[in-house]
Amino acid sequence: MASSMIDSELFKDQYGTEEMRHIFSDQAQIQKWLDTWAALAEAEAAEGIIPKAAAKEIAEKANYQNINMSEVREGFKKTAHPLMPQIRSFAKSLSPEAGGYVHWGATTQDITDTGLVLQLKDAQQLIVKQLQELLTSSLKQAKKYRTLIMAGRTHGQPAVPITLGYKIAIWANEFGNHLDRIKDGQKRYLVGELGGAAGTLASLGDKGLAVQKTFCDLLGLETPTITWHVSRDGFAEFASIISMIAGTIARVANEIINLQRTEIGEIEEGFTMGKVGSSTMPQKRNPMKCENIVSLTRIIQANATLGFSSMMQEHERDMTFWQSDWSYLPQICINLSTAMKMLNDVLNQMIVHKDNIKNNLFETKGLIVSERVMLDLGRYLGRQNAHEVIYENAMKAFEEKKPLLDLLLADKRVTADVDEPTLREMLNPEKYSGASAELVDRVLSKYHAFLK
Structure with missing residues (x-):
């Protein structure tokens, strides 16, 4: 069994x-470090700090294939340092002159932090793409079921009628809100890092700030x-957004799990022959994908909290949090990606049982629209008196399992002002x-571009 389900060939x-x-693979991580070294060299050459020929060679050779992974793994054991083995391995692929300028003026954290941000940038692009797919899928379903009346529920009980499209449009709007959060937040967390030993750029003299600006521009970062x-607030914000999406x-x-309950049976996540709900109960059509999704989101939100604890640092640099960053950030992104993919499949394949929706709506025997009767009767009796009248009849209808209409027609306090045809209309x-x-x-209009 693999130590992590992410690495399990089975799961x-x-x-x-x-x-x-792939975005968070060893190859991708080291390639981002190499990209960072290449940008650093180019930025320094532009300011005359290192020879242009050396920067050119560093950029040309900054490829994962030029790293001896066996050598790097052994180097980790000997140095207990996360970056020196890569520096040495990369330098060996260069001429002696160019090799001497790798990592010039930087500190380890400049490279590892910036490399991680570059990975998050790639991860965010995939997350945005998947969010847009979820938004489009939910908008299509909201439009399709715009007018399909169903029971709205509060506290797990029928409340007042809504439409299925309305329920789904709320989901769509929330996906759209997350896209806005990412767009706004990325200027705070997709930020390059180049500060040197204690962050003052002293190693680059009076060219430090200029090198930093060019370095970030070359990498497409703020x-x-x-x-x-x-200051790990950027990573904490990123983790917060991931957790909110989850x-x-x-x-x-x-919601789909609950609506698929046999007692409700209004929406099903989708079914094809061959899908098995239980190893011992052949009749089961369980919401397996939705259950998997909920499980993944619990893992995501639990891991995302590490973003907050990592904000507690000491002095100008502290290594205690690096390994947690390299652990929790990839995990929450990887888990989120599959949860989003699964949910998009559910939204596109879900089965809507219209007959059950209608049956459940009318099964309340008029109680689901008692609010309407109370408000209309309130014009004659006053709102509070009308509430008492309808409350008494509604509780009796519930206890005796009788249609609310029958009880209202027998109540002279009601029929004194409202006739039977009007009551029947009000109770529909x-x-x-x-x-x-x-x-x-309104939601369809706001996000109309995603329906094209």
């Missing part, structure tokens, strides 16, 4: 996607306002969905 696709695993060696995904998946749940459809339209 890895249940815990991560191939695309996100230039930091000030060194962030011990929260939305969990809520959607859990399909006539009391408020602005559900119009609210769906």
Whole structure:
């Protein structure tokens, strides 16, 4: 058994996607460090700090294939240092002159932090793509079921009618909010790091700030306002956004789990012959994907909390948090990617049982629209008196399992002002969905570009 499900040949696709695993592979991590060294050399050459020929050679040879991984692994054991073995291995692939300028003026954390940010940048691009897919899928379903009346539920009980499209449009809007959060947040966490030993850039003399700016520009990252060696709020914010996306995904998946319950049976995550719900109960059609999604989101949110504890640092640099950054950030991104993929499949394949939706709506025997009757009767009796009248009849209807209409027709306090045809109209749940459809339209309009 693998020590991590992400690395398990058996389970890895249940815990991560191939695309996100590749972004956080050893090869990708080392390549990002090499890209960082190449950008550093080019920026320093532009300011006359190192020879241009050396920078050119460093950039040309900055390829993972030029790293001897066996040598690097042995180097880790001997040096207990996360970067020196790579520096030595990379330098060996260069001429003596160029090799001497690798990592010039930088400190280890400049390279490892910037390399990790470059990986997060790639991860974010995939996350944004998958969020857009979730947004598009939910918008399509919201539009399709814009006017399908169903029971809205609060505290697990029927409340008032809504439309299925309205329910799904809320999911869509939340996915859109996350896209906005990423767009706004990336200027704070997709930031390059180059500060030298204690962050002051002293090793680069009076050219430090210019080198830093060019270095970040070459890598397509924001230039930091000030060194962030011990300021880990950017990673904490990134982890927070990942955790929030996971929260939305969990809520959607859990909602489908509940609506798929036999007692409700309104939505099913999707079924094809061959899908097995139980090894011992052949009849089971369990919401396996949604359950998997919820499990993954719990792992994500638990790991994301490491982003907050890593904010506690000492002095100008501290190594105690590096390994946790390299652990939790890849894990939450990898787990999130597969949860998003699974949910998108669910949204595109879900089965809507319209008959059950209608049956559940009318099964309340009018109780689901007692609010409407109470408000209309309130015009004659006053709101509080009307509430008491409807409350008494509603509780009796619930206890005796009688239609609310029958009890209201027998109550002279009601029939004194409201006739039977009017009561029948008021108790029709399909006539009391408020602005559900119009609210769906607002979401569709806001994100219309994702439906094209």
